[in-house]
Amino acid sequence: MSEGRDALLDYAATRLDALRERGVSELAAVNTLLALQSLVKSDAATPQVGIDGDGGIETEWLVDGRSLILNCGVDGTNVLWALDEDCQMLFRREFNARMVDESLLGLARDLIDRMNRGVRNSVRSS
Amino acid sequence: MGFPDELVTLPRDHGTLFFVPNTDDVLRRFNPDNEDIRDVVSVDEGGVTRYRLKSGALTGFSDDGCSVGRDQILREAELDRAVMLHPKHRKLAEAAVDAIRDLVHPDSAGEERQPFDVAPDAYPASDPNPQRWQVAHALITLAEGYTRSARTTAVGTLARTVFNPLVTP
Numbered sequence: 001m002s003e004g005r006d007a008l009l010d011y012a013a014t015r016l017d018a019l020r021e022r023g024v025s026e027l028a029a030v031n032t033l034l035a036l037q038s039l040v041k042s043d044a045a046t047p048q049v050g051i052d053g054d055g056g057i058e059t060e061w062l063v064d065g066r067s068l069i070l071n072c073g074v075d076g077t078n079v080l081w082a083l084d085e086d087c088q089m090l091f092r093r094e095f096n097a098r099m100v101d102e103s104l105l106g107l108a109r110d111l112i113d114r115m116n117r118g119v120r121n122s123v124r125s126s
Numbered sequence: 127m128g129f130p131d132e133l134v135t136l137p138r139d140h141g142t143l144f145f146v147p148n149t150d151d152v153l154r155r156f157n158p159d160n161e162d163i164r165d166v167v168s169v170d171e172g173g174v175t176r177y178r179l180k181s182g183a184l185t186g187f188s189d190d191g192c193s194v195g196r197d198q199i200l201r202e203a204e205l206d207r208a209v210m211l212h213p214k215h216r217k218l219a220e221a222a223v224d225a226i227r228d229l230v231h232p233d234s235a236g237e238e239r240q241p242f243d244v245a246p247d248a249y250p251a252s253d254p255n256p257q258r259w260q261v262a263h264a265l266i267t268l269a270e271g272y273t274r275s276a277r278t279t280a281v282g283t284l285a286r287t288v289f290n291p292l293v294t295p
Contacts, residue, residue, distance in 0.1 A: 018162065050165045051182035052278055053192075058180050064172030067286060071181075071278045081279055087287040092232075092279055118172045123164075 004043020011124055012036050012059070015049035019057065025074040028057040031097035032072045035080070038100045039070070039108055044116030046123050063115035068108060072097065080104060082111055146244045146264055148224035152194035153207060154289060156183050156215045163217075167291060179219055179285035184266070187281055190252075191245070191265030194221075199248075199262035209259040219289040226266060226288055231280040233271040241269040241280055 016029045036047055036059070045061045047070070052058040056073040065085035072078050081092035090111070093104050146152075156166055166183035170176045186192040195210050197220070207218060226242045233239050247265045249256045272280055 015164070019165070045171060048164065048168045050168070050180045053181050053183075053185040053281055054188060054274060054278065056278070058182060058278075058282065060168040060178075060180060062168045062170050062172075062178060064174075065170065067168075067178070069279075069282060071275075071282065073274055073278060075274060077275045079275055079279060081282075083283070083286060087283075089283070094275060115171075120173050121169075121171055121175050123169045123171060 028072040034097040063118045150223045151197040154219045177291045181282040187268045191267040196262040219291045221289045234273040234276040
């Protein structure tokens with residue numbers, strides 16, 4: 001595990017703790033962290049942890065108009081989906097946070113790798 | 127029963143009180159329950175810094191709809207957009223009504239549909255303390271057939287591809 005990956009996961013965990021204090025679903029928080037541990041392999045594009053409109057957690061990687069979005073709902077439903085720079089949907093898949101399908105992991109990690117190369121203004125440095 | 131004197135009134139036969147034209151724009155206050163702007167906004171980390179709404183900025187779809195203000199009615203009532211603001215949410219996001227209605231997203235059965243509409247809802251009965259801007263109040267509604275998972279990505283797509291966050295003083 002790289003030191004940079006640890007720092008990125010720590011950043012996300014801190015945001016999740018802040019959301020927990022404000023009452024978001026514990027199940028959604030746990031599933032988000034599990035999914036991030038599978039998805040994050042290096043330190044670059046930031047998983048920006050926030051909320052959805054239904055009490056769940058929405059995390060987004062956003063670089064040069066491309067988005068990878070992770071939704072973990074209060075009912076345990078998890079969705080990973082992506083938009084290209086023209087706002088067209090690239091994929092959308094539901095998954096189990098404890099056992100993410102390898103083909104979905106591949107799609108998501110490829111996109112994160114492309115995003116990592118485009119990072120110029122990290123939100124963690126602002 | 128009329129509106130309290132301090133509230134804005136428009137003629138009862140004012141057509142746009144009953145219909146929201148495609149040419150209108152709507153304004154959304156960021157979620158009043160948020161304490162941290164990062165909860166509902168993402169920052170583009172690429173070469174050009176820009177902002178996108180998360181779906182958490184658009185709430186209410188599991189009830190009667192997402193509250194917005196109609197820009198055209200605000201102008202006709204000679205109200206500045208700033209009347210919608212509140213110390214806890216100092217930012218607005220803007221969207222064109224035709225773009226809201228034109229958005230295509232699959233429902234829970236995978237069928238491509240246009241799930242969103244905008245309906246007038248001046249001075250909603252659910253609010254016991256009406257404010258002046260609510261003469262322009264409207265609701266973005268979501269069609270049936272979208273379970274929680276499909277709703278999440280439909281609203282997330284609406285937030286990111288149709289709404290434009292505005293920076294206001």
